[in-house]
Amino acid sequence: MKYIKEYRNKDLALRLAGTINNYISEYKGKIFLMEVCGTHTHSIFYSGIMNLLSDKIEHLSGPGCPVCVTPNEYIDTAIAYSRLPDIIITTFGDMIKVPGSTSSLEKEKASGGKVKIVYSPLESLEIAQRTPEKKVVFLGVGFETTAPLVASTILTASDEKIKNFFVLSGHKLIPPAMTALLENEEIKIDGFICPGHVSAIIGEEPYKPIATEYGIPSVIIGFEPLDLLEGIEMLIKQITVGEKPKVENQYRRVVRKRGNIKALSLINKVFEAKDSTWRGLELLPKSGLYIKARYSQFDAEKQISVNIEKTKFHSKCICGKVLTGAKKPYDCTLYGKLCTPENPIGPCMVSSEGTCAAYYKFNKQ
Amino acid sequence: MKRILLSHGSGGKATASLIKDLMLEKFGNSILNELADSAILESTGKQKLCFTTDSFVVNPLFFKGGDIATLAVNGTVNDLAVMGARPLYLSCSFILEEGLEWNMLDRITTSMANAARKAKIQIVTGDTKVVEKGNADKMYINTSGIGLLQKGLIISKEVIKEGDKIIINGEIGAHGLAVMSKRENFKTNIKSDCAPLWDIINNMLSVGGVKFMRDPTRGGVATVLCEIAENSNIGIKIKEESLPIHENVLSFSEILGLDPLYIANEGKVITVVDKDKAKPMLSNMKQNVLGKESAVIGEITKGNKGKVLLETVIGGERIIDRLTGDQLPRIC
Amino acid sequence: MCLAIPMKVIKIEGNKGVVELSGVQKEVSLNLLTNVKVGDYLIIHAGFAIEKLNEKEAKKTLTIWKEIGNLQKP
Numbered sequence: 001m002k003y004i005k006e007y008r009n010k011d012l013a014l015r016l017a018g019t020i021n022n023y024i025s026e027y028k029g030k031i032f033l034m035e036v037c038g039t040h041t042h043s044i045f046y047s048g049i050m051n052l053l054s055d056k057i058e059h060l061s062g063p064g065c066p067v068c069v070t071p072n073e074y075i076d077t078a079i080a081y082s083r084l085p086d087i088i089i090t091t092f093g094d095m096i097k098v099p100g101s102t103s104s105l106e107k108e109k110a111s112g113g114k115v116k117i118v119y120s121p122l123e124s125l126e127i128a129q130r131t132p133e134k135k136v137v138f139l140g141v142g143f144e145t146t147a148p149l150v151a152s153t154i155l156t157a158s159d160e161k162i163k164n165f166f167v168l169s170g171h172k173l174i175p176p177a178m179t180a181l182l183e184n185e186e187i188k189i190d191g192f193i194c195p196g197h198v199s200a201i202i203g204e205e206p207y208k209p210i211a212t213e214y215g216i217p218s219v220i221i222g223f224e225p226l227d228l229l230e231g232i233e234m235l236i237k238q239i240t241v242g243e244k245p246k247v248e249n250q251y252r253r254v255v256r257k258r259g260n261i262k263a264l265s266l267i268n269k270v271f272e273a274k275d276s277t278w279r280g281l282e283l284l285p286k287s288g289l290y291i292k293a294r295y296s297q298f299d300a301e302k303q304i305s306v307n308i309e310k311t312k313f314h315s316k317c318i319c320g321k322v323l324t325g326a327k328k329p330y331d332c333t334l335y336g337k338l339c340t341p342e343n344p345i346g347p348c349m350v351s352s353e354g355t356c357a358a359y360y361k362f363n364k365q
Numbered sequence: 366m367k368r369i370l371l372s373h374g375s376g377g378k379a380t381a382s383l384i385k386d387l388m389l390e391k392f393g394n395s396i397l398n399e400l401a402d403s404a405i406l407e408s409t410g411k412q413k414l415c416f417t418t419d420s421f422v423v424n425p426l427f428f429k430g431g432d433i434a435t436l437a438v439n440g441t442v443n444d445l446a447v448m449g450a451r452p453l454y455l456s457c458s459f460i461l462e463e464g465l466e467w468n469m470l471d472r473i474t475t476s477m478a479n480a481a482r483k484a485k486i487q488i489v490t491g492d493t494k495v496v497e498k499g500n501a502d503k504m505y506i507n508t509s510g511i512g513l514l515q516k517g518l519i520i521s522k523e524v525i526k527e528g529d530k531i532i533i534n535g536e537i538g539a540h541g542l543a544v545m546s547k548r549e550n551f552k553t554n555i556k557s558d559c560a561p562l563w564d565i566i567n568n569m570l571s572v573g574g575v576k577f578m579r580d581p582t583r584g585g586v587a588t589v590l591c592e593i594a595e596n597s598n599i600g601i602k603i604k605e606e607s608l609p610i611h612e613n614v615l616s617f618s619e620i621l622g623l624d625p626l627y628i629a630n631e632g633k634v635i636t637v638v639d640k641d642k643a644k645p646m647l648s649n650m651k652q653n654v655l656g657k658e659s660a661v662i663g664e665i666t667k668g669n670k671g672k673v674l675l676e677t678v679i680g681g682e683r684i685i686d687r688l689t690g691d692q693l694p695r696i697c
Numbered sequence: 698m699c700l701a702i703p704m705k706v707i708k709i710e711g712n713k714g715v716v717e718l719s720g721v722q723k724e725v726s727l728n729l730l731t732n733v734k735v736g737d738y739l740i741i742h743a744g745f746a747i748e749k750l751n752e753k754e755a756k757k758t759l760t761i762w763k764e765i766g767n768l769q770k771p
Contacts (some may be wrong), residue, residue, distance in 0.1 A: 001615065004702070048681020096693075120745070123550075152729060225678075253750055253752075253758060255748075266729065361686045619702050
């Protein structure tokens with residue numbers, strides 16, 4: 001497993017942790033580091049690296065779980081589609097358990113709705129080609145890592161004149177969410193762990209205002225234990241040594257300064273950024289990707305009419321505050337009692353990288 | 366092409382013909398050949414009987430290293446074996462979908478006969494039904510099994526104590542991924558580990574010191590460990606670097622975002638063993654073809670009661686918890 | 698949305714490639730990249746290659762870490 005196993009070396013991990021703890025030994029108070037990517041939440045807990053680091057470092061999980069930030073309306077729309085007789089919903093695995101206002105795709109599947117889990121949007125396109133009599137809707141959820149894949153799939157559908165493939169776009173952009181967090185006075189963030197694979201697409205530039213205008217050190221970090229430790233070391237060094245905050249790239253073997261130009265051009269060709277509702281962050285300007293008019297024949301929202309139920313919320317659910325790091329899961333009155341992985345109320349408990357699910361699974365206090 | 370019709374399940378001539386040409390031909394024996402309403406079995410004397418049942422609905426029916434028939438035989442045989450019972454007899458019920466290709470059933474019954482021979486059991490009674498097209502996914506099989514419990518054996522969570530070692534007989538995660546690779550259109554050389562465990566378990570029992578055994582099928586090793594630790598006055602600690610996992614299983618898990626600890630196995634047994642017996646137990650297991658990669662993966666602890674703790678490869682720690690439902694391939 | 702793994706290109710056919718990791722092979726789309734060669738390591742996400750792994754940088758990183766490791770030795 002070349003370029004994977006080398007980054008899991010115990011000896012090097014312990015030495016890197018030692019370096020970090022040395023930097024922070026004289027520091028007074030706590031340092032709050034936020035990661036904004038669900039995969040980082042998972043990797044941090046899975047590797048157990050926080051056990052190796054000083055208690056002075058507090059790790060906050062921000063809004064990087066695409067399932068978590070998808071608003072109820074999106075899920076209710078997908079559920080409404082799944083009830084139509086000529087529709088097949090295709091989706092990544094995490095989405096099927098997400099609760100909408102009154103149901104979930106998993107429950108709809110059990111009542112006869114056609115819902116299929118796919119590994120790639122290309123599989124969704126293949127299903128559309130195999131079943132021309134059905135409308136196949138792909139739930140396009142995810143950040144900049146996934147958006148170019150969906151853009152490419154739409155372009156392929158266009159080239160091959162496939163008429164029964166549609167995308168319900170729920171794609172969102174990370175930098176607007178990061179700046180929205182910093183505008184929120186309840187939150188204290190000393191440094192950002194920036195998402196490695198989103199950055200492979202967008203490069204370093206979009207994070208620059210966070211360092212220069214908001215004064216928050218930001219490091220683009222990979223996902224293996226040694227990546228996390230090296231990246232945290234770079235952040236802690238910036239914070240404790242008092243350097244001028246800057247954007248750094250730990251994940252140099254994958255992330256280029258300018259990102260993936262071709263992938264960015266595909267996103268720009270198919271999608272446009274508009275204001276978008278994020279669970280917990282409300283409406284953020286230019287933070288969601290919507291399919292351009294030129295490709296509207298693939299836009300499920302424009303092509304498939306359906307009655308969607310009125311959006312309901314559980315009033316005691318504080319997923320929004322948990323997502324932004326303002327509250328911890330155990331601050332929520334529902335956590336572990338009414339809201340559990342078996343019966344999730346908010347998406348933070350549904351997704352395996354949702355903050356509450358991660359806390360519940362790893363029993364963090 | 367010859368197919369299964371509704372008439373094959375109606376109990377008439379077509380059913381009789383199917384049973385004769387396939388079941389009796391492939392795995393007939395003096396008891397089954399009677400085709401009586403019930404099988405008459407020899408009395409067991411003073412030994413207790415173990416009785417178990419399981420149903421098999423796997424899709425796809427065929428995968429690398431096995432098929433629904435090998436699962437149906439070994440799944441039930443192993444449920445007896447991990448109790449310390451020598452498997453003897455199986456029943457076998459087929460529910461077939463109308464339109465199923467005859468060739469497919471032919472292959473399955475041949476496979477069933479081979480699995481029965483390997484597991485040294487007899488299939489002594491059975492049933493065949495056919496349902497209308499669309500009402501079953503090609504084929505469902507139920508097998509029930511009877512075994513003889515070894516005299517004086519106590520296998521129970523109650524006797525587990527601090528210091529006991531946890532041993533597994535080989536590499537984990539292969540079966541679940543072998544099935545998944547066919548469904549997900551990946552090309553791999555991962556083979557199911559589906560196999561009958563009585564032989565290796567019988568030898569392990571002769572070493573002594575066995576406190577508890579379970580086969581980590583659905584839900585994987587993690588689920589069995591959670592079951593052992595739950596509602597008890599002990600904890601479990603395992604070491605990630607001790608887990609025997611083949612590189613191709615580890616790689617495929619990484620690609621799909623799955624944790625090998627939760628992936629199904631069909632030829633594995635987790636054993637809790639007295640600490641003084643762990644070394645001789647391992648030597649004994651490694652002599653068996655199903656135990657070459659046996660390893661101690663952890664131990665029973667006094668602290669962390671009710672919890673399963675894992676020391677990660679880099680020296681960190683995380684808690685292993687039960688899954689809510691099926692483990693789904695992740696995108697994030 | 699970040700789960701992605703480095704896999705090696707073993708075959709290229711037009712805009713599709715077959716990538717491999719420890720015997721696991723998958724056909725993936727190369728639509729997001731240019732100049733892909735057999736032998737390259739690509740980062741694979743949901744059936745697409747999203748970037749090429751820079752092997753020089755990878756080796757450099759590992760060397761630096763090993764040096765830190767040696768400096769830190771008690």
